[in-house]
Each structure stands twice: as structure tokens, then as C-alpha cells.
Amino acid sequence: MQTQFKKGVLDICVMALIAKKDMYGYEIVSELLSYIDVTESTVYPILRRLTKEGFFTTYIQESSEGPARKYYQLTQEGIAHYQAVATEWQAFTVAVQKLLQEVQ
């Protein structure tokens, strides 16, 4: 897949994962890898940007049996943004699907 194309979509995927439950970096990367072929190094910058834009908050949780983990959580703003973008994306893919079918 084209990298430029994939980049925009990755935002939505990351938000979709975190909308389900709070997740830590490694978890997000490996979960994402099970769906899409991404490199590890692309995910962290995205997480950082979305946090900076106010869509995520982070908290560090120390656990007794694992290392300390930085968890990402959607903010109210993030939830609203995610819903808007996801609907937009769904409408877009339906339109593209339709176009492809009709052209064939």
C-alpha cells in the first residue's frame, strides 16, 4: 500500500483501537500489526501527535509483574473527533466501492 495513503488511515485505526480500551504503546503496535502491515517506527510519532493535538491523554501505570507502561486514553475531544472521522471514512469507502463496481 502507498505510504502516503496509509498514513491518514492509521490515525483512524489507532483511535479505533484506543476507543475500545486504554492501551499502551507496544500493545497498540502489535495489535495494529495483526491487521495492517506497518513498521513499528510509524506508530509512536502518530501517538505523540494525537496526544499533542489533545485527542489522547496518557498516564503511566506501574505493574508488579511487568514494566511501567504509558497508557493512552481518548479524551472527550478525541471521542468526538474519532466519531466524525470514522463516519466520514465509512461514507468515503462506500463511495469508492460503488465507483469501482460500476466502472467494472
Next chain:
Amino acid sequence: MNRAEYLELLRDYVSQRFSLVETEDIIRDYEEFFVEGMANGKTEAEVIQGLGSPKLLVEQLVEELQPPKQQSKTTDVLQTGNRYIKKLQKKLTHTLQIKSTTKQLGCMTRILRLMTQCIALGLTVVAIAVILFIIMNMVWTGLGMVGLFIVGGYFLTANVGLGMVFFSGASICLGFFLLGLVCVRSLSNYVIAYIKRAQTWWHYHVNQAPKEEIDHE
């Protein structure tokens, strides 16, 4: 290249584009990534391979975040100083690299790094002392005035106070105040960055859980 070397290199590159505090935060994230990766049965080399070169990683970070063309340098006196120290450090290690064997080098670089860090820390302490001195002076002067007021009443205090403030005090105080402000600003960044670094070190080097062993079985 192992994990420590990789992260050190990454810190070098990141610190050129991001503030001290943000740099430590970014390094923290990748420290965590290493620890998690290894807890999941990967080797250091495999994790590094997944992440790619530190230079490329920083480029990706910059591309995503696009920081406003570096921060205002005029105020970050200490940070600029730190950069100079780093440059010097690099030069020194480079000269050593030519002279000594690889095994000695590791040790020497470590000592050098520690030395330069000690110098930086020393400078920080001096800066703190200067600020404390200024603050104490202000307190002293203030207390002196109060004392004068109690003993001499309004008239004398106003006379002496005005003389002090207008003819000598004001300009010096203002100068020191501005200097203090600058120092405090860059110092606070410094202190926060060091605290973060210590936290990261504690979380991922000292306090590492025995989880790895369980996973390897």
C-alpha cells in the same frame, strides 16, 4: 549496536530537534518499547531492526510533529551550553577513538561522559546558588527596610528607601531579576528533564520485572 547505544544515539538526534523535556519523554517511550519487545521474546537486535535507524526515526517524528522551527534560543542559555559541552565531548571521544583500542574506548567514553555530565551538573548548582543569593539579597533588603521603619518611622524609611531604590538598587535589582528569570526558566527545564531521565532509568533498568524469565521458558 545494542539497546543502550541505540537509545544514546537516538537521544543525540532527538535533542537536536526537540526540547530537553520532550526528548526525555520520547526516549522514555522507546525504552518501554525495548523492554516490552524483549519481554515478548525479541532480542535487542530484532527490536532495533524493527525501529530502523535512529536518524530516520527522528525524521519521522519531526515530520509528524513539525515543531515550530526550534525554540527561542536566546533564553535557553543552559541548553546552548549543554550543546557546546556535547560537541566538545564528541571531539574528545573522537580523538580517543583514533588513539586507543575499542575495549578501552568504551570505558574512556563512559568516564568522559560522566565527567562532562558532572561539569554540567556543577554549572547547574552554581546557577542555583546565584539565584538563591539574589533572592536572599532581596529578602535582606526588604527586612532591613522593615527594621528601619520600626526604628525610624515613616520619614527616615522613605528617605533612605527612596535613596537606595532610585539611585542604586533599582537598576541592579532589575538586572539580577531578569537574569534570575532566565536562569529559572532554563533551569526548570533542566531539572524536569533530569527527573524524567531518572524515572525512565528506574522503570526500565533498575525496577525490571522477572517477567522475561517466565516468557523464556
